[in-house]
Amino acid sequence: MREDKTSHLVFGRECGECTACCVVLLIDDENFKKPADQVCSNLMEQGGCKIYTTRPSVCQEWYCAWRFMEQLDETWRPDRSGVLLRSDENGIIFQPIRDPKTVLTTERAIELIGGGVAQGIPMSMSIPTKEGFRSFGLSLNDYLEEAVQSRNLVTIQEKMIELIAYSEAQNTAMIPILEG
Structure with a gap:
């Protein structure tokens, strides 16, 4: 398994402009909380995440x-x-x-x-x-x-x-x- 734990993903398939999980997912992390079905406060208007490098584990591990x-x-x-x-x-x-x-x-x-x-x-x-x-x-x-x-x-x-x-x-x- 690769160090980033993504060996199960389809090679070359990326999220691109899709941010559906930034809206749909519930995040109840020690350092960050977001209700399900609400736009994450860290989702930037042009796409991407304001806290990408320090985002919660659910954001790093869920696909x-x-x-x-x-x-x-x-x-x-x-x-x-x-x-x-x-x-x-x-x-x-x-x-x-x-x-x-x-x-x-x-x-x-x-x-x-x-x-x-x-x-x-x-x-x-x-x-x-x-x-x-x-x-x-x-x-x-x-x-x-x-x-x-x-x-x-x-x-x-x-x-x-x-x-x-x-x-x-x-x-x-x-x-x-x-x-x-």
Whole structure:
């Protein structure tokens, strides 16, 4: 492994102008705190980080799935696709950074979500609710299995729109104000 612990990343794939993680991620570090889904105070207007060399460990060590999933092409970079893809021990999480009904129902998104569901890979989405409130997380596999088996794009898209509308209507906890 390279000294910088990035050997799992796709060679030559860089964040470029994408700053989605500077908005989406929760940072609750000893020296710096930022609520989820709010622009980091250190994000410069022209891009880049004011505290890059001393940024919190989560900023140094966290990478979206586009950076390490080789099968995702350039169109899946979060600022291009409108979706921040994350992975955890429970599978792949689709977190829209633009209108969920638009970005999660494209043919490209349905192909990725449906392929994961068909293969039994846990797929979920994290959908914004009201401003200032946490997103609503929903596991997709059970809800989409029948639609995916139909292999009909429109059927899967309609089910996704239904699931997004359901998620958007949920009451979630307020995003806490972090004192730091």
